[in-house]
Amino acid sequence: MNNPLDRRIVITGVGLVSPNADNPVEFRRKLLHGISEIQEIDLRYFGKAAAGLCTFPETKHRKNKENKRGTRAGCIGVYCAHEALVNAGIEISSCDPARIGVYIGLTEHGTVETENEVFNISRYNYDTNYWTHHHNPRTVLNNPAGEITMSLGITGPHYSIGAACAAGNAALIQAAQMIRLGEVDMALAGGVSESVGSFGIFASFKAQNALAEATDPRRASRPFDLGRNGIVISEGGCIYVIESMDRALARNARILGEIVGYAMNSDARDFVLPYGPRQAECMRLALRRAGLRPEDVDLINTHATGTRQGDIEECKAIREVFRDSASTYVNNTKSNIGHAMGAAGVLELAGNLPSFDDHLVHPTINIDELDPECSLPNLVVNTPVDAGSISVILNNSFGMVGINSALIVKKFEP
Incomplete structure (x- = not known):
């Protein structure tokens, strides 16, 4: 059974x-x-x-x-x-x-x-x-x-x-x-x-x-x-x-994606300030549960909100986990729509799920001069990129009082 x-x-x-x-x-x-x-x-x-x-x-x-x-x-x-x-x-x-x-x-x-x-x-x-x-x-x-x-x-x-x-x-x-x-x-x-x-x-x-x-x-x-x-x-x-x-x-449904991995953990450090090492642990746990390697992830949608330390800590975490992955694209949706708080992560996922079909990575906008501390390989800036194929998306969402989440959605294969 x-x-x-x-x-x-x-x-x-x-x-x-x-x-x-x-x-x-x-x-x-x-x-x-x-x-x-x-x-x-x-x-x-x-x-x-x-x-x-x-x-x-x-x-x-x-x-x-x-x-x-x-x-x-x-x-x-x-x-x-x-x-x-x-x-x-x-x-x-x-x-x-x-x-x-x-x-x-x-x-x-x-x-x-x-x-x-x-x-x-x-x-x-x-x-x-x-x-x-x-x-x-x-x-x-x-x-x-x-x-x-x-x-x-x-x-x-x-x-x-x-x-x-x-x-x-x-x-x-x-x-x-x-x-x-x-x-x-x-x-x-x-x-x-x-x-x-x-x-x-x-x-x-x-x-x-x-x-x-x-x-x-x-x-x-x-x-x-x-x-x-x-x-x-x-x-x-x-x-x-x-x-x-x-x-x-x-019921012959159209399947938009499959939830294959997820993780949540806590910083246990500060009411407001984020902590990259714990964010890295969260992403690693989600990958482990999904049975995936960092290089299997085609797109990371970042949580980055536009605060100095928050953006930097997440970029540090992504570099730590994905340092060996040269093919993982990165983008941000808040640059377009702002921070929708409890709806942020799910709206951002919805904005990226169509990548499974059109293979496009939507851009992070409003970047005139990239902060060197936020430099990431394959960060998509100001114009979309045709990735050729997108099969795995990792969606980051972090919050106050030190709560972290990472959700991995995969293009559906029966």
Whole structure:
């Protein structure tokens, strides 16, 4: 009898919202053409800042009344989940709702709703009688995942995974594990972020000297560039349909990629500062679990956010692990869309999965002068590269309080 823990896990659908697109095709096109739509916002209590805002048909899959009762993160999540199912060719009515899991990665949740309510009662002399009774269900951590289940009638397990900016990868890992354990047959997994609505998040990054500034907001996100000066905060979401290979083949599904390796570990050192040696350990563990060598990896999508030390530490880790691989390309997606926090890793993966078919590596943009400490062999800068063939992608996502993740996806071969 086959060991269920050896089940092959595949991706069969993706739905997304990013600051430059509301579907995977347009998202990929703009990444290949180096198009950024980061804009300047004027945020209450904070002022002007570069940020990534998402535009999408918010009432396509649920009514405006439901969106108003729920959260921005829930609205993004519901849209992405519905779109992922359409992309996968799945009618939810044909599935057992008790056998579907929903796992959503979050960096933060509830901050926006709380700030909005405090502002609201400030107009009434802070009289809490004006505080909304919707606040508690809006701010519980499982809210975005729960809103998805209510929209789709899913009765299987749902929860959110708080893993800082590694949360999107963590959700995909959770989905793979739960399917292998037989807890669910299929999962909707990914990450969402509503962080652009919170002045506290902007203020905190500014206090850390980690908030990007630029005359042209489209050029504010500059990972690896010598003149980089911080993070561009973005909202967004990306959710995948994850299922076993056997289930996908049985329904003749189009398979976008196979999850073949993953790892998570902890720095155990600092609240904010990243640590390259532990990131290297994480990548090595993912490779070992996938049964791959560094030279088997065709593309690394970096986490690099545009902070000086963060970019340098990750580059050190990549050089340490991949020093013998002359054919591994490297790119970065945040240069185009900013940092979508809990959605960052899964959006970045979605932007690179089409490489399996078109063999192109989308560029890291906004690099005028490469920081010598961020120099990497085959770093794709400003224009796309035709790699000839892409079969293995390694996706890095790291987060505050020292959490690291690495996910390896392979082009599907039966």
